[in-house]
Amino acid sequence: MKEVIDELIRFRNERDWEQFHNPKDLALAINVEAAELLELFLWKDHDSADKEKVKEELADIFAYGLLLAEKYDFDIKEIILEKIKKNAEKYPIEKAKGTAKKYDEL
Numbered sequence: 001m002k003e004v005i006d007e008l009i010r011f012r013n014e015r016d017w018e019q020f021h022n023p024k025d026l027a028l029a030i031n032v033e034a035a036e037l038l039e040l041f042l043w044k045d046h047d048s049a050d051k052e053k054v055k056e057e058l059a060d061i062f063a064y065g066l067l068l069a070e071k072y073d074f075d076i077k078e079i080i081l082e083k084i085k086k087n088a089e090k091y092p093i094e095k096a097k098g099t100a101k102k103y104d105e106l
Contacts, residue, residue: 001066001076001077004066005066005067005070008063008066008067008070009067009070012067021067021071022071023068023071023072026064026067026068026071027068029060029064030061030064030065030068033057033060033061033064034057034061036057036060037054037057037058037061040053040054040057090103091103091106092106
């Protein structure tokens with residue numbers, strides 16, 4: 001993951017874009033890119049979405065997410081594993097298996 005983050009930072013810095021990459025704007029960019037991802041599925045069956053475009057939008061979302069994590073000096077692996085642990089507590093297997101209900105509805 002460090003290699004990817006380092007490459008993102010190199011790309012950003014070569015273009016003097018760090019000035020635009022404050023936490024607020026990175027969070028907004030994630031939302032914009034997520035909306036572009038959603039648009040690929042709008043009014044279509046999920047199998048009809050252009051996989052190449054899905055890949056591109058996901059890459060944008062991940063890139064901005066990684067840059068945001070870097071701004072806060074978050075360890076990506078650590079925060080994801082922490083979230084999985086929290087979700088495991090909220091969604092115990094015996095209650096959540098096979099259902100899409102939210103934790104407060106289980």
